[in-house]
Every structure is written in structure tokens, then in C-alpha cells.
Amino acid sequence: MSYRLLLIAALSLACAGLAAAQPPSAPAAPSGARGGYKPPEGPAPKTPWGKPDLNGVWQRPYVPDIERGLGPLPFTEWGKAQWASYKPEEGDYTGSCLPFGHVRSMNSPDPIQILETPTHLAFLYEQNSWFKVFPIDGRPTSKKVPTWFGESVGHWDGDTLVVETANFNGLTRLDTVGHPHSDQLRVTERFTRTDAGHLAYQVTLDDPKTYTKPLTSNRTFTLRTDWEILEYSCEENNKGLIEGRIKTPKYENSGK
């Protein structure tokens, strides 16, 4: 099944599940309502097939610099050299609208929508209108080509969905300020719907080529019943690139 067909199927299933799972006491506020938003209250909902319901548009904390929450980063010598030599003015790849990669997308300020089916999960990142679809039924990975967003598989650990991602191409950065990683990065994310309005999110970055120990961050996502994911065309009016103030990156110092 192609990704597009899969996404359509996921959207249909998830919308049906979302409608069934949302508490009736959580009416959608008008889009663009200013301030005063209160997420729905009540117990964590389940999908019609009995799993914790992760569906919805989620507001997440913007993490432009992972060091702010983690303290000084434990760089390896290779990682330290990557960080010391990084000069965004010589080509922050996102300025050229190249894919953010999964970690930087999850650290971006723009919301994501999660679509859940019995067999797959989809992240719809508003950032540049990208998406990612992957199995959560325990099947083994099948793709072999390294990618910007990596290869993900998920499984349930009780009421927590555990998503493990690897096989990155090593060409992305972890956050806006540009902390590095290599193609050896492995990401483990744990998603736990703690109540009707919130999702506990734990992410662990394990990249022994770049950092001497794994980095773990805990965050809370808030369900936005008043938001919809909007189109985000990075290429449309990227004047910095069009007018020559942003340079396209060179990759001779990539994570490979």
C-alpha cells in the first residue's frame, strides 16, 4: 500500500476513533481563539479497539536548544568537533527547506497531529507539511535506505506507546541552534495519554558517536481541540533563500 493510500486510510480510521473517543464536554473553540483555551478534562480516552487514544492536534513546547533543559551536553570528541565547526550562516539546511528530520520536527514550535490505527501511527508535522507513517503492531522493520526522518517502529508497553527510530541519514540537526547527531542516532519515544487533555512525552537520544551517554527529556503535550493542522509551504515565500541571504548547505562534514 502506498504511503498516500495508507495515510488516507489512517485519517479515516483516526477521525472515526477521535470522534468516538473525545468527551462530549470538550466542544471545539473557534479556530484562532485568543487566549483562555482550556484543554478537555477527564480520564485518558481509549480508541474503539481498546488502546490508549493518542489522536489529536498537539501543542508542544518549543525546544530550540536542548541544552537548556539538559545542562551541558556530554560530547564525544567527534561530537565536540561537529558542534564547534557548525556555522549556520554557511548553510542551516532548514533555511533551504530541506527536511527537518524527526527530532528537530518534534522540537519545532509548530503543532503535530497524531493519527492512530490498530496497526499504524502517523505524525502529521505542520512544520513544512511533512508526515511520517510507521507500524505499531510489532512487525519488524523493512526499509534499508537511511532517511531524513529515520525508520520507526512502535509497540505498546502497557498503556504507553514506545516508538523506536533509527536508520537516520545523519544530515539533520537536533534543534534550532543546530546541536549535532550522527547516523548512529537511535531515538526512543514514550507516549502516554495521562488524561483527556494531555500526553506525557519522553524522548531519549542515544548517539554514542556524538554523545557519551543517552540524553533524556520529559515534556507534556496539550490537546488543542480548537486547532487544525495548517498548510506550511516552506518554499513559497522563502525570501532569505530567494534573495541570497541563506546559503544551501554543503555536506562534506555530515554525520556519516
Add this chain to the structure above:
Amino acid sequence: MKQLLTIVTLSLGLFGTTSLWAHHSLAAEYDQKKHVSLTGTVTKLDWRNPHAWVYLDVKSAGGAVEKWQCELGSPNAMSRAGFGPDSIKEGDEIVLDGLLAKDESKTCSTRVVKSKDGRTLLSQQEAR
């Protein structure tokens, strides 16, 4: 002197952390040590992704008009904060503080546009 363009280096405050949401590193394009304060007249608001842009005429003390362009937040974030493509229009008098482009063209990056009497006209921060 109200409409005189002023460039202040190494000023702090408005340019803290989350007020400058951007899809890419601002350091790639703007000089974080060169801040500019502008008061001018809107000639155009271009409400398109990845970032909206405002074009404005700024008069110097001598009366000459300088044409500036300033990059704003993303239309998506600003619309969620309650603003839109009609929040400012041609002819409006606006005030903004921004970072100057490294190429030293009359280009800046800002996230908040205010009226001369201090009302917020555009922002990507939700009003609380």
C-alpha cells in the same frame, strides 16, 4: 526625530528566546548583535509561508524615504494567536524592533508589530 531610523547594537530584552520563533536558525541570515528600531508606513503585508513579510517606508530626519522589508512570524502561528492578513494594511503607521540582515540590506527580522500608541497589531504569541 520620531521617525528617524535608529540602529542599536547589543541591546537586549525583546529578543529573548521564544519570542523569535523561526523555522531555521536566525543566525544564518540576521546579525544577532545589530538591532534596528523602525517607525514607518506600511506599503504591503505579504501573508505567505514560511514567514510573512511587511514592507514599509521609513522617513529619515531629512525627509528621505527608505524602503524596508521585515520578516515576521509564520502566518500559521500568527493566525492561531488571533491575527490575520487584515491586521495591518497599506497606509498604517507601525513600529517594530528587529534584527538587521547580515548583508546590511534594509531587511530585518521581527516578530511583533505595534501601532504608534503601543497596541500589538501582529504577533505569534497568543494574548493571555
